[in-house]
Amino acid sequence: xxxxxxxxxxxxxxxxxxxxxxxxxxxxxxxxxxxxxxxxxxxxxxxxxxxxxxxxxxxxxxxxxxxxxxxxxxxxxxxxxxxxxxxxxxxxxxxxxxxxxxxxxxxxxxxxxxxxxxxxxxxxxxxxxxxxxxxxxxxxxxxxxxxxxxxxxxxxxxxxxxxxxxxxxxxxxxxxxxxxxx
Numbered sequence: 001x002x003x004x005x006x007x008x009x010x011x012x013x014x015x016x017x018x019x020x021x022x023x024x025x026x027x028x029x030x031x032x033x034x035x036x037x038x039x040x041x042x043x044x045x046x047x048x049x050x051x052x053x054x055x056x057x058x059x060x061x062x063x064x065x066x067x068x069x070x071x072x073x074x075x076x077x078x079x080x081x082x083x084x085x086x087x088x089x090x091x092x093x094x095x096x097x098x099x100x101x102x103x104x105x106x107x108x109x110x111x112x113x114x115x116x117x118x119x120x121x122x123x124x125x126x127x128x129x130x131x132x133x134x135x136x137x138x139x140x141x142x143x144x145x146x147x148x149x150x151x152x153x154x155x156x157x158x159x160x161x162x163x164x165x166x167x168x169x170x171x172x173x174x175x176x177x178x179x180x181x182x
Contacts, residue, residue: 005075006169007093009143010103011136012081013113015153019103019161020078026162030075034083037065046080059086070096081135084142093146099169102147103161105154107133 006023008016017033024031035046038061042049049058062080066089069077077098083089093100105113111129144150149168151161 003074005070005073005077005096005098006165007070007077007079007096007098007100008103009079009084009093009100009147010081010153011105011110011132011139013110013132014081014103014105015113015158015161016078016081016103019153019158019165020076022158023162023165024076027076027166030072031078032069032072032075033078034062034065034069035078035080037069038062041065055082062086063089063092066092070098082139084139084146090142090146099165100146100148101165101168102143102150103153104143104150105152107136109154110136 006029008020010016017035020033021031023029038049038058039045042061044052046058049061053061059082062083063086066077066079066083069075070092084093107129110132114132115128149165151164153161156164
């Protein structure tokens, strides 16, 4: 494994937290989940932070958590889906020396995975799939901009994803990015 952090980016429901925990366990690394870091620091849920401070307030907290996570040395970092929406975060990710892994899935799979889970402020809509489709379309270029590797998690198991990330993090591994089709 690389001595640099491994950062998981991608839309909500793509598996960043689940894969991140499994990867960290397998490779005996620390796992840092930005949302968990923010919740712990503020003593509020993500939904409560969005309600009290809005998305802009949450993104400010997320910027601080990302900086802290990247400064902490080798770790697996699971980001929130919107981390790439802030240009300074994309710059920070691109210049971090970390392996940036874009976990992706079809919108239908994402919608199924987030349905019935913890409340997600950006999905407060009657049309979860439509909202996700819009969010994914808005962020796809940003994910692509910073990603070293893209993994489609639609049908992959957690172990499949971990295996692919371990292979991509090998010092001699080529770092191709599967570019999204337009």
